[in-house]
Structures are given as C-alpha cells and as structure tokens.
Amino acid sequence: MTGTSDFEGMNALVTGGASGIGAAVATMLLARGARVAVLDRETAGAPDGTLALKADVTDDAAVREAVDLAAGELGGLHSVVSNAGIGSIGTVEDNTDDEWTRVLDINVLGMVRTARHALPHLRRAAADRPGAVSITQTCSIAATAGLPQRALYSASKGAVLSLTLAMAADHVREGIRVNCVNPGTADTPWIGRLLGQADDPVAERAALDARQPLGRLVSADEVAAAIVYLAGPAAASITGTALAVDGGMQGLRLRPAQN
Ligand SMILES: NC(=O)c1ccc[n+]([C@@H]2O[C@H](COP(=O)([O-])OP(=O)(O)OC[C@H]3O[C@@H](n4cnc5c(N)ncnc54)[C@H](O)[C@@H]3O)[C@@H](O)[C@H]2O)c1
Numbered sequence: 001m002t003g004t005s006d007f008e009g010m011n012a013l014v015t016g017g018a019s020g021i022g023a024a025v026a027t028m029l030l031a032r033g034a035r036v037a038v039l040d041r042e043t044a045g046a047p048d049g050t051l052a053l054k055a056d057v058t059d060d061a062a063v064r065e066a067v068d069l070a071a072g073e074l075g076g077l078h079s080v081v082s083n084a085g086i087g088s089i090g091t092v093e094d095n096t097d098d099e100w101t102r103v104l105d106i107n108v109l110g111m112v113r114t115a116r117h118a119l120p121h122l123r124r125a126a127a128d129r130p131g132a133v134s135i136t137q138t139c140s141i142a143a144t145a146g147l148p149q150r151a152l153y154s155a156s157k158g159a160v161l162s163l164t165l166a167m168a169a170d171h172v173r174e175g176i177r178v179n180c181v182n183p184g185t186a187d188t189p190w191i192g193r194l195l196g197q198a199d200d201p202v203a204e205r206a207a208l209d210a211r212q213p214l215g216r217l218v219s220a221d222e223v224a225a226a227i228v229y230l231a232g233p234a235a236a237s238i239t240g241t242a243l244a245v246d247g248g249m250q251g252l253r254l255r256p257a258q259n
Contacts (some may be wrong), residue, residue: 005102006232007034010132011074013067013080014038015057016084018045018189021138024224026050032228034175039069039114040084057084057110064183065118077121078129082111083138087157087190092151100152107156108163111137115167119176120204126175131236135171137164138229139180141246161242168240177239179230184246187217212247213254 012029016022017038027047029036037051046052051073052079055066071077085107088095093124094102115135126133142150168178185191198204209216226245228245229235244250 002048004031005033006234007032007079007228008035009069009252010078011035011081011140012037012081012231013077013114014050014081015072015110016040016085017047017050017081018043018052020190021183021186021220021223021227022081022083023047023234024220025083025227028221028224028228029081029231031133032232034079035074037066037074038071038165039064039066057113058105060113062119063110063113067121070224071118071121076125077118078125078133078137080114080118080122081138081231082114082135083227084110084232085138087153087194088156088171089149090151091149096150103152104156104159106222107153108159109146111160111163114238119171122171122176123174130175131177132233133175134179134231134235135142135167136226136230136240137178138223138227139164139182139242141182141249143182144250160209162218164242165218167203167221172239173207177235179238179241179243181223181226182242182244182246182250183223184212184244184249185217186223188220212249213252214247216247217248218245218247 012034014026017026018040026036038046039053041056043052043054053066055062088103137161140157142154143161164180195201223245
C-alpha cells in the first residue's frame, strides 16, 4: 500500500540532493516519513530536515565517510538515490580526454562509489525489510535516444542504464532492488544554466518544450515521484527497470501539429 507514511521507519540517502530533482526527492521522502541524508558537493540547498553531508562523488574516501555517517546518524540505510550528475555539451569532436574523464568520473563512477559504500548497509537493512531496500539511479532520455550535441553526456547515461541492469542482477538475491529513472528535459536549475548559455534563451526554452510530446518540460517533482515510487515498498516486485518520465519523448512518434 502506498500512503503518506509508507517510508515510516526507513532511512534514505540522496546524492545531489541539494538542488533540482535530488532536492525534490529528499523533500518527498521526508514528507512520506523517511529520515533523509543528502550527499552533495554544495549543501546550501539541502532541504530543511535532512542531514546534509558535504562530499564530492569523485572522492572515494569522502563518499565512504559520508555514506557511513548517514547510516550511523540515521540508524541504517534502506534507500539510496544516486542522482548527482553534470551535463556536457558537444559532439564527439568537441570534448577533450580530460573532459571525458571528468564527466564519466562524476556521472558513472560517482554512482559506483556510492553503491560500493552503501551496499554493506543495504544488506543489513534487507534482512529486516524485504522488498523495501533499493538503489534508484537518475539516468536520462539521453541513454535511450540520440540527442544532438550530447555525445559525452549520452555515453555517461548509457553507462548508467547498463550499470543499473548489471547491479540489479548482482544484488537481487540479496534483497536489494536496483532501478533507474529516465527523465526527459526537466525544469531544474540545471536547465536554467543551460538556457543562460543560449543565444536566444526564450527560443531555446520553446524548442525544449516542443521536443516533448506533452509540449512542456517535466517538473522536478514529477521525476521525484517516479524515483520515490521505485524506492518504496509499493515497488517491491520491480528491479532492473528504467522508468521514463519524459513527456512521451522516448516512446511516441507524433505528426507535426496542424494549425
Ligand atoms: N534537468 C534535466 O533536464 C535532466 C534530464 C535528465 C537527467 N537529469 C539528471 O538528473 C540528475 C539531477 O539533475 P538536476 O537537473 O536536478 O541538476 P542540478 O544541477 O539542479 O542538481 C545536481 C546536483 O548534483 C550535485 N553534484 C554535481 N556534481 C557533484 C559531485 N561531483 N559530487 C556531489 N554532488 C554533485 C550538484 O551540486 C547539485 O546539487 C543528474 O544526474 C542529471 O544528469 C537531468
């Protein structure tokens, strides 16, 4: 049963939880009864009521320390939402090896480090709460559709999609579910920054809205609702799944609108 307190007695860690989708997830988990820790490299935006832990997901020792601290302070860990990530613009010709290494280090290895240090805590929790223990990763429409000027970002999210499936297989018999959510373009500070770099931000925003069949960007809360669903006890039979929250962008093929 889902309900307003379906996370009562559960503890969650949200990476990148101080902004955008992650902050929406942390807020929603708190409202549903969870105790929540946020791991972020900038904690100023961590929602009130969360345990804010400053760490960079590229720093293995810092991730270990923050994950262990979260589990210690909250009294164990049931849900990990691995969401910290950055964007990158360009074709395969545009980014240097250093930029490839930097983005893959955050977007892919950041999730690897988080899971690596969280798994011992999740295993302990799985013994008490079968079905309720999970890792949910923020992937992207860029993993499943070819988007222009996103070679590096798409490669990073394609890796997250495959990683999700492999992790789901590795940990299913330990009672740990692993899923990901594939947002379309979501209205977060990230997109604000992207529009700020565009020659014509109003036209760019209109083009992004129009690219999604629903005709608008998805909201951080809509993505968070999908993540919280996959993380929660109602999704006890769901593992190895990618749930798109993309306004129809992946699955639909519309004819041009008639005026
Ligand atoms: N906004 C979109 O359109 C969109 C679409 C698809 C997927 N996503 C994914 O959603 C996730 C969240 O994006 P958002 O739109 O909320 O962005 P955002 O920039 O609002 O939030 C990202 C958060 O991650 C943190 N972060 C970044 N690098 C970090 C690092 N090295 N260590 C620790 N924390 C770090 C940032 O400080 C920030 O708080 C990302 O993984 C992104 O790839 C976003």
